[in-house]
Amino acid sequence: MSLTTDAxxxxxxIGAAVGISAGYLGSLMVLEKMALVGDALSHVALPGLxxxxxxxxxxxxxxxxxxxxxxxxxxxxxxxxKLSFETIVGAVFTLALAIGIVIIPQPDLLEALFxxxxxxxxxxxxxxxxxxxxxxxxxxxxxxxxVLGMISEELAISKGVNxxxxxxxxxxxxxxxxxxxxxxxxxxLVGFLVIVPAASAKNLSSDMVRYxxxxxVFGAISSxxxxxxxxxxxxxxxxxxxxxxxxxxxxxxxxxxKWKMR
Amino acid sequence: xxxxxxxxxxxLKVSNLxxxxxxxxxxxxxxxxxxxxxxxxxxxxxxxxxTVLFRTLLNLVPHxxxxxxxxxxxxxxxxxxxxVDDIPISVKxxxxxxxxxxxxxxxxxxxxxxxxxxxxxxxxxxxxxLRRVLIAWALADNPNVLLFDEPTTGVDMDSEEPIYLMLDDxxxxxxITILLITHDIHIVREYSDYLLAINKCTTFFxxxxxxxxxxxxxxxxxxxxCAGAPKDKG
Numbered sequence: 178m179s180l181t182t183d184a185x186x187x188x189x190x191i192g193a194a195v196g197i198s199a200g201y202l203g204s205l206m207v208l209e210k211m212a213l214v215g216d217a218l219s220h221v222a223l224p225g226l227x228x229x230x231x232x233x234x235x236x237x238x239x240x241x242x243x244x245x246x247x248x249x250x251x252x253x254x255x256x257x258x259k260l261s262f263e264t265i266v267g268a269v270f271t272l273a274l275a276i277g278i279v280i281i282p283q284p285d286l287l288e289a290l291f292x293x294x295x296x297x298x299x300x301x302x303x304x305x306x307x308x309x310x311x312x313x314x315x316x317x318x319x320x321x322x323x324v325l326g327m328i329s330e331e332l333a334i335s336k337g338v339n340x341x342x343x344x345x346x347x348x349x350x351x352x353x354x355x356x357x358x359x360x361x362x363x364x365x366l367v368g369f370l371v372i373v374p375a376a377s378a379k380n381l382s383s384d385m386v387r388y389x390x391x392x393x394v395f396g397a398i399s400s401x402x403x404x405x406x407x408x409x410x411x412x413x414x415x416x417x418x419x420x421x422x423x424x425x426x427x428x429x430x431x432x433x434x435k436w437k438m439r
Numbered sequence: 440x441x442x443x444x445x446x447x448x449x450x451l452k453v454s455n456l457x458x459x460x461x462x463x464x465x466x467x468x469x470x471x472x473x474x475x476x477x478x479x480x481x482x483x484x485x486x487x488x489x490t491v492l493f494r495t496l497l498n499l500v501p502h503x504x505x506x507x508x509x510x511x512x513x514x515x516x517x518x519x520x521x522x523v524d525d526i527p528i529s530v531k532x533x534x535x536x537x538x539x540x541x542x543x544x545x546x547x548x549x550x551x552x553x554x555x556x557x558x559x560x561x562x563x564x565x566x567x568x569l570r571r572v573l574i575a576w577a578l579a580d581n582p583n584v585l586l587f588d589e590p591t592t593g594v595d596m597d598s599e600e601p602i603y604l605m606l607d608d609x610x611x612x613x614x615i616t617i618l619l620i621t622h623d624i625h626i627v628r629e630y631s632d633y634l635l636a637i638n639k640c641t642t643f644f645x646x647x648x649x650x651x652x653x654x655x656x657x658x659x660x661x662x663x664x665c666a667g668a669p670k671d672k673g
Contacts, residue, residue, distance in 0.1 A: 208525065208526050321536045322536075324526065324528060324536065325536050327522060327526060328521050328522055328523060328526060328528070328533070328561075329518050329520070329521040329522070331494060331497070331499060331516070331518050332516065332518055332521065332576075334497075334499055335497050335499070335514070335516045379527060382527040383527050383529065383558075383559070383560040383563075384527060384528065384529040384531075384532055384558070384560065385527060385528045385529070385532050386532070387527075388527045
C-alpha cells in the first residue's frame with residue numbers, strides 16, 4: 178500500500194486525533210474496569226460497516242449508528258438487569274461480529290478489520306478532528322464526576338451527581354471515538370487504543386492530571402507511529418498492527434520504568 | 440420512641456420507616472427523633488440493614504414511612520468502603536472534585552498536613568489517613584449533619600480513639616449532629632448520646648447508657664426473623 182505525501186499527512190492528523198481522544202477517554206475505561214467494553218464495543222461497528230458497503234452509503238455512518246444503538250442498549254440492559262457492562266457487551270459484540278462477518282463482502286473485510294488509510298480524504302480528516310475534539314471536551318466536563326462515581330457511587334449520588342446519566346453520555350462518547358478510530362486501525366484493533374495507552378500511563382501516575390495527559394500522549398504516539406511505520410513498510414494490512422506494536426513497546430517501557438522506580 | 444427535647448430542636452424525625460429490596464424486608468417500622476448537635480450510634484448484627492438505613496436517609500433507596508430533615512440541613516456522608524486502590528487520584532484532586540476548595544485549610548480540622556499527604560495518591564494512604572481524608576471531604580461543604588458508616592474501618596487500634604475524639608470535638612465545637620454506624624460498645628458509651636439498635640424488624644431507640652440492658656443486647660447480637668417475610672441476609 179503506497180501512500181502519497183498528502184494521504185500520509187492527513188492520516189497522521191487522523192491518527193493524532195484518534196490517539197489523543199481514545200487515550201484520554203480510555204483512561205476512564207481502564208479505571209472503571211471496563212477495558213474490555215471498549216475493545217468489544219469496537220466490533221459492534223462491523224454490521225454497520227457492512228450495511229454501508231452493501232447499500233452504498235458511507236460505511237462509517239453505519240458504524241456510528243450501530244455503535245450508538247449498542248451503547249444505549251448495553252447501558253439500558255445494565256441498569257435493568259444489574260449485570261456488569263462486560264457481561265452484556267460480551268453477548269452484544271459476539272452477535273454483532275457474527276452478523277458482520279456473514280454480511281460484509283469478502284474484499285472489504287480486511288479493510289474493516291484492520292483499517293485503511295490509503296483512501297483518507299480531507300473531509301475524513303476534518304470530521305475526525307472535530308469529533309475527537311468534541312469527545313475530549315465533553316469528557317473533560319464529566320471527568321471528575323465519573324471518577325467520583327468510580328470511587329463511590331453513593332458518594333457521587335449524595336453530591337447530586339446523576340451517575341446513570343453520565344455513564345450513558347460517556348459510553349456514547351466512547352462510541353464516537355471508536356467509530357472514528359476504525360478508519361485508522363480497524364474494528365479489530367481500535368479497542369487497543371482505548372486500553373493500552375491508559376494502562377501504560379497508569380504505570381507512571383499517582384494523580385489524575387498526569388494520568389489522563391500521559392494516556393492521551395501515549396495514544397497519539399502509538400497511533401502516529403503506526404501510521405508512519407505502515408507507510409514506510411507499505412504494509413498491505415493497514416496501520417492497525419503497527420499501532421499495536423508501537424503501543425506495546427511504550428507499555429513495556431513503562432513497566433520497566435515502574436519497576437526501576439520501586 | 441424519641442429523645443427528650445423541644446420539637447424545634449430536632450434535626451431529623453423518622454417515622455415508620457420501611458425498606459423492601461428484591462421482595463425482602465430490610466428495614467421495618469423504624470421510628471426515632473434526633474436533636475441538633477447530638478450523636479446517634481447505630482448498632483446491629485451484620486446485614487441488619489444499618490448501611491441501608493444510611494442510604495435511605497440520603498434518599499438513595501425507595502422506602503415507606505416518613506423521613507423529615509429540618510430545613511437548611513446539609514449532610515456530609517462518609518461511606519464504609521471506597522474504591523481507591525486502583526485509581527491514581529491525589530488527596531488534593533479528590534478533595535477538589537465537584538467544588539473549588541482550599542485543600543490546605545480543609546485538611547486542618549482532620550489533623551492532616553497538606554505538605555505531607557496533599558500530593559499523595561489515595562491508594563497509598565494508611566487506613567487512618569484515608570478515613571481522615573474522607574471526613575475532610577464530608578466537612579468541606581460545611582454540613583450540619585454527618586453520616587459515618589463505620590468511621591474506623593481499616594484503621595489500626597491506636598488510630599481509632601483519635602478519630603472518635605475528633606468527631607466528638609466537631610460535635611461540641613461546631614454543633615454538628617453525628618450519626619455513626621459502629622460495632623463497638625465502648626464507642627457507643629463514650630461518644631454517642633443516643634443509640635439505635637436495629638435487627639430487621641426489631642428496633643430499640645434510647646439513651647446510649649441503656650446499651651447494657653439485656654433486651655437491647657438481644658437486638659444487637661440476637662437473630663430476628665420478620666413476621667411474614669422470608670429470612671434473608673439483607
